[in-house]
Amino acid sequence: MNIHDPQSTLERVLYLLVNYYPFFLQGIKITLLLAVVGTFFGLIISFILVGMQSSTIHFKDRIGVRVVRKILRYVAIIYIDVIRGTPMVVQAAIFYYGFFSRYSQNIVIAGLIVVSFNTAAYLAEILRGGLMGLGHQQMEAARSLGLNRWQAMRYVVMPQVLRHSLPAINNEFITNIKDSAVLSIIGLGELFYNGRAASSKSYFTFESYLIVAGIYLLLTMVLTRVINFMVAYIDRRPAKEVGGR
Amino acid sequence: MQEILRVEHLRKSFGAHQVLNDINFSMNKGDVITLIGSSGSGKSTLLRCLNLLEEADGGAIIFHDTDLLASHVDINKMRQSMGMVFQSFNLFDNYTVLGNCTLAPLLTKRMTDRKEAEALAMTYLKKVGMDDFAHMRVTRLSGGQKQRVAIARALCMQGDILLFDEPTSALDPESVGEVLKVMKELAREGLSMVVVTHEMSFARDVANRILFMSAGDIIEDATPQELFTNPKDERTKQFLSRFIN
Numbered sequence: 001m002n003i004h005d006p007q008s009t010l011e012r013v014l015y016l017l018v019n020y021y022p023f024f025l026q027g028i029k030i031t032l033l034l035a036v037v038g039t040f041f042g043l044i045i046s047f048i049l050v051g052m053q054s055s056t057i058h059f060k061d062r063i064g065v066r067v068v069r070k071i072l073r074y075v076a077i078i079y080i081d082v083i084r085g086t087p088m089v090v091q092a093a094i095f096y097y098g099f100f101s102r103y104s105q106n107i108v109i110a111g112l113i114v115v116s117f118n119t120a121a122y123l124a125e126i127l128r129g130g131l132m133g134l135g136h137q138q139m140e141a142a143r144s145l146g147l148n149r150w151q152a153m154r155y156v157v158m159p160q161v162l163r164h165s166l167p168a169i170n171n172e173f174i175t176n177i178k179d180s181a182v183l184s185i186i187g188l189g190e191l192f193y194n195g196r197a198a199s200s201k202s203y204f205t206f207e208s209y210l211i212v213a214g215i216y217l218l219l220t221m222v223l224t225r226v227i228n229f230m231v232a233y234i235d236r237r238p239a240k241e242v243g244g245r
Numbered sequence: 246m247q248e249i250l251r252v253e254h255l256r257k258s259f260g261a262h263q264v265l266n267d268i269n270f271s272m273n274k275g276d277v278i279t280l281i282g283s284s285g286s287g288k289s290t291l292l293r294c295l296n297l298l299e300e301a302d303g304g305a306i307i308f309h310d311t312d313l314l315a316s317h318v319d320i321n322k323m324r325q326s327m328g329m330v331f332q333s334f335n336l337f338d339n340y341t342v343l344g345n346c347t348l349a350p351l352l353t354k355r356m357t358d359r360k361e362a363e364a365l366a367m368t369y370l371k372k373v374g375m376d377d378f379a380h381m382r383v384t385r386l387s388g389g390q391k392q393r394v395a396i397a398r399a400l401c402m403q404g405d406i407l408l409f410d411e412p413t414s415a416l417d418p419e420s421v422g423e424v425l426k427v428m429k430e431l432a433r434e435g436l437s438m439v440v441v442t443h444e445m446s447f448a449r450d451v452a453n454r455i456l457f458m459s460a461g462d463i464i465e466d467a468t469p470q471e472l473f474t475n476p477k478d479e480r481t482k483q484f485l486s487r488f489i490n
């Protein structure tokens with residue numbers, strides 16, 4: 001086997017791995033950053049969206065509070081519809097070229113914002129599904145003990161919703177690893193973008209993308225199992241007791 | 246006798262369907278009142294209105310000289326004094342038995358010391374025969390055990406009234422006995438209770454007053470002896486004959 005003058009596919013793959021590994025490593029780094037940080041912030045935003053969408057109006061609420069709650073609900077619904085109804089590649093292009101690039105050239109930050117706000121819409125729907133699955137009884141039981149709405153959500157409802165939604169959140173994270181590839185549209189050097197760069201420099205197009213595909217597969221397979229293990233571990237433990245000194 | 250609860254002209258409808266017409270009754274400290282009647286007669290709705298889990302359309306609920314339906318009343322504070330036990334237990338699955346019992350007293354600042362809250366919870370868990378299960382996840386308990394924990398959880402708030410919404414309806418016959426035994430014990434100790442139930446033996450043996458409801462009205466308000474031996478209304482007679490036969 002001669003990897004300095006590669007002829008076969010295997011030789012070319014090895015040639016690329018030896019000579020262009022910094023491209024792939026950098027790509028993996030950015031892709032993981034987008035998926036991990038994007039999913040994390042997406043989850044935080046999704047909590048806010050769920051709060052906006054599912055805040056119930058109690059008959060003792062003042063009229064101003066009722067109006068604000070209704071407005072927030074519709075804002076969340078429209079946001080989720082728009083994000084889920086348009087492809088992330090289009091959102092990235094509009095956000096970056098139409099807005100972000102006027103103020104900053106930091107493409108990584110732009111990519112993180114796009115992934116976070118995109119995945120938030122999907123995660124909000126996942127959490128909302130979890131909330132509906134849990135039913136209103138847990139909220140009622142918590143409120144019947146004198147907890148306020150926030151305490152009931154924070155300590156009773158959301159921990160259970162989160163726990164039930166973990167497999168779907170994991171799925172969203174894996175999707176983010178793969179779908180972040182579309183951010184190459186704004187020139188973000190994630191795995192796909194860097195694979196294409198390796199391909200342009202080496203002229204081994206097929207093999208470059210083969211390596212990219214292999215890395216995506218490896219990342220998703222390994223991370224799926226790691227997270228599944230973590231989910232099973234979390235599922236076995238009761239929540240830490242809260243409150244008091 | 247000290248009056249702790251008075252309901253005046255309480256009305257409630259769901260859309261066009263009138264569920265409670267004009268409910269009036271009062272309750273003294275230490276009273277055990279059972280609400281009986283056919284399904285759909287408004288028993289559970291009345292109970293839920295007392296705890297403001299349902300919004301009444303009109304009337305007044307005077308609890309410790311305060312109208313709970315007045316806009317300035319802090320419902321969270323009020324609910325801390327009026328516990329509720331649900332048909333489907335509604336324990337918080339993400340906590341242990343002890344965690345379920347200490348969560349509300351600590352979060353609502355009714356108690357501030359965790360050790361004290363745990364000691365109190367253990368006292369009530371012992372009362373309901375569940376102290377040996379204190380550190381177990383509630384998901385592992387049987388129906389009867391769950392309901393006994395739910396009673397202990399409500400008792401931990403040390404409120405003035407405990408509302409029971411068909412506490413034995415979701416239980417197997419053996420567990421029904423366990424739960425009724427606990428409730429009888431609480432009644433004997435002088436706890437004020439309002440119980441929606443189909444357990445006629447409980448209503449007869451434990452309650453000091455029975456309210457028979459039909460189509461959103463209280464048809465009879467009598468002692469168990471009066472109601473079972475000499476029911477005045479035809480609807481009460483028909484209802485009781487179905488149970489006796």
